[in-house]
Amino acid sequence: MNIADQALVKKINQELLLNQILSHSPISRAKLSEITGLNKSTVSAQVNTLIEKQLIFEIGQGQSRGGRKPVMLVFNKNAGYSIGLDLGVDYINGILTDLEGNILQDCYHDLNELAPEKALEILFSIIKGFLNQLPDSPYGLTGIGVCVPGLVDNNHIVFTPNSYWSQFELQSLLQQEFNVPIFIENEANAGAYGEKKFGSASNFNNLIYVSISTGIGVGIIINNELYKGINGFSGEMGHMTIDFNGPKCSCGNRGCWELYASEKALFKSLKHRVSYQEITNLVQQNDVDTLSSLQNFGFNLGIGLTSILNTFNTEAVILRNHIIETQPIVLNSIKNTVSSRVYPQLNYQYELIVSSLGKNAPALGASSIVIENFLDIVKV
Ligand SMILES: [Zn+2]
Known part of the structure; x- marks a missing residue:
């Protein structure tokens, strides 16, 4: 092997080991060798490099059946x-x-x-x-x-x-x-990436993340990878046409989904800009106008989500919006709309869930x- 190839192999081995340490920390060198299939001297050499780089460190001692207790390796989350x-x-x-x-x-x-x-x-x-x-x-x-x-x-x-x-x-x-x-x-x-890494989506390989605020944006993860499109422009589903004679949108099109189903559209239907807290108070007072606006917000979201599910057939759709996360009436309305309109064979194959990371x-x-x-x- 030439020097460039050797460096590449080292890098690949380090990546393999670091990933295992990240997901199984604390872990021993012997266990790393067992999981990765790398021989003990390779594990030992690459672990030493990772320690020198201060990306991992050794702690106390783990469990062992008799004999010397192994030293355990931990990812140094405070390296940077x-x-x-x-x-x-x-x-x-x-x-x-x-x-x-x-x-x-x-x-x-x-x-x-x-x-x-x-x-x-x-x-x-x-x-x-x-x-x-x-x-x-x-x-x-x-x-x-x-x-x-x-x-x-x-x-x-x-x-x-x-x-x-x-x-x-x-x-x-x-x-x-x-x-x-x-x-x-x-x-x-x-x-979408945040939810996949740290949130509600970590168990799904195929998912759609829908961010609903002033507009609507969609993040698409297929086989655990972000699908960005050739220019990075994928997921502009807030601008799919819901009503071809509808009002003009800032994107140049007419009757886009986000004109009906964004948070901005909800606030418009509430007639005056209210705070999240005021919405909660009005819901608790059973205010009919607020409840019907929220119900309608869910319905309009469900219309677009049905097309998304029919297109991608993903395991999950993660919804990110403070009102959906806090007012169950909206999620119920979304679920009713989608289940009555989506391709019947898709029902029971998808999960509609709210973001667990919220605004972060x-x-x-x-x-x-x-x-x-x-x-x-x-x-x-
Ligand atoms: Zn538009």
């Missing part, structure tokens, strides 16, 4: 840190995580109707705030992951129909200021993209 940022239409949600995706700090900022430059300043100040609190570690900040609702192609924001984020070259702006790897992803893709799903997905990149380049 990652920042995930969800740039919404009217908010920024930021988190600082360790390398296992545990949230150490979070920061939520309402943008209301702030000028774009002001919003950018807030974004920078959130990151600086996290950096000031960063614990000492071998690798420090390993990168920043950002997600936005809109079209994102290879870390470049192409179009954000409901916000102004596309007017900034965010990747280079952040790169210049913070000098770490910067990743930019579509918000629904990041949310996209930021966690963005952070996890950073972590995976870091673990990939730090080996060998």
Whole structure:
């Protein structure tokens, strides 16, 4: 083998071992050898490299049937840190995580109707705030992951129909200021990834994640991989046509699904902008208008979700929206609509579930993209 091939084999072996340590930690060298099929000297050599790189460390002693007790290996989740940022239409949600995706700090900022430059300043100040609190570690900040609702192609924001984020070259702006790897992803893709890695979707290989806020975005995971489309534009299902004579949409089309089934559409039907808390109060008071608006919100969502299930035949659809997560009447209405309209053979084959990560799903997905990149380049 030439030197390049040897380096590649080492890298592949380290990846194999690190993945096993990540999922089975604490684990012994002997067990690693047994699971991976790598011989003991290879395991020992690569484990030593991972220890030198401070990605793993040894702890006390594990269980053993007689003889010397083995030393156990643990992933060093504090070897470095990652920042995930969800740039919404009217908010920024930021988190600082360790390398296992545990949230150490979070920061939520309402943008209301702030000028774009002001919003950018807030974004920078959130990151600086996290950096000031960063614990000492071998690798420090390993990168920043950002997600936005809109079209994102290879870390470049192409179009954000409901916000102004596309007017900034965010990747280079952040790169210049913070000098770490910067990743930019579509918000629904990041949310799907977050749920797959850390949330309700971890047991599903094929799933659709639907983010419902000002618009509707869809993240598609097929055979455990994000399906992004050739330009990264897949999942713009908020803009599938529900009514071909319907009102004009910001995307240029007419009668798009999100004009009827987004949170914005729900608020419009409630006649005046109310807070989440006020919706809860009105539901508790059995307010007829509120209940029928929520019922209708579920119905409109169910119409589009039926087409999605008929198209993808996935095991699960994960719904991310605060009102759906807190008001069961909406999920019931969605389920009734879908089960009465979906291709009958698909019934009982899918699960409709709410996000378990809530508002942090996209930021966690963005952070996890950073972590995976870091673990990939730090080996060998
Ligand atoms: Zn549209």
